[in-house]
Amino acid sequence: MLYNVRQIESTLRQRGYKITPQRRAIVRAITGCREHLTPAEIYGRVRREHPGIGLVTVYRTLETLAGLGLICETHAGGSCRSYLVRRPAGHHHHLICSDCGTVIDFTDCDLAGLERRLAREKRFRISGHLLEFVGQCRTCREAAGI
Template sequence: MRPSIKSDQTERIVQALKRAGYQATPNRRLVAELVAATGGHFTAADLLERGRRERVNIGRATVFRALELLASLRVVERLDLPSGSHAYVVCDPDAHHHHLVCSNCGKSEDVADGELARLVDDIGRRSGYSIESHRLELFGTCPSCAAAATGTVATARGVQA
């Protein structure tokens, strides 16, 4: 069968590493796989736990280092959850965008910057600030969770509990 989207993404991450001159060591591959296997956001602790369950006694520091590396390559991005804790999401390193996160299942989607850029410009002009960066985070319920919540409607979705 055709390579799944997920292993595709793993490969994309590995390539990004190599392109930037880093070694694609087994550990980093593992992290890439785990990251790619996540539909939504995840915490570092999450990843570490999954990593250890997978097979290896991978070090805490190694996971943090790998995540930091991926973040610096813009392959993953750090997110601030409303709870105040941090999470990561995989994302497209090429376009500036924002994240829409399901507060129920944790799934995350990229949202193109588009109109926001204009709005931010506008705010800058009005306030006199020269705006260097902005961050928009959106939290809500994704369609499948909404469907599941309304009870019987829940088709064969299998959204995790």
């Protein structure tokens, strides 16, 4: 289950954030795309229908949305640059295609056992983890095979 425009706007309102045309456009761009997008890509899409918007506004809005847990980021795929992204609902991870950049989410990671063991052995209080698989998606594998 992914958040839709209405849910995101409702959350923003509840937390005292104003609903501006810019924010609406950014939220629509993000929810309207199946793939993860960089801030620059989101800026490009939003500009089509909202030419006056500033890149700064995109950054600010993404930060706000990420802070509210409405969108999330990736780190692996190619360069480590902060890839901004879509909307989750709860704990999840990414499966990233190294060729085309498609990102697929998955939720069940089953790291509790490992986490417990590490916490004990290394004496850490573990608060979270980052897990990303990188590989070649079906489409790219078939394209490469030809």
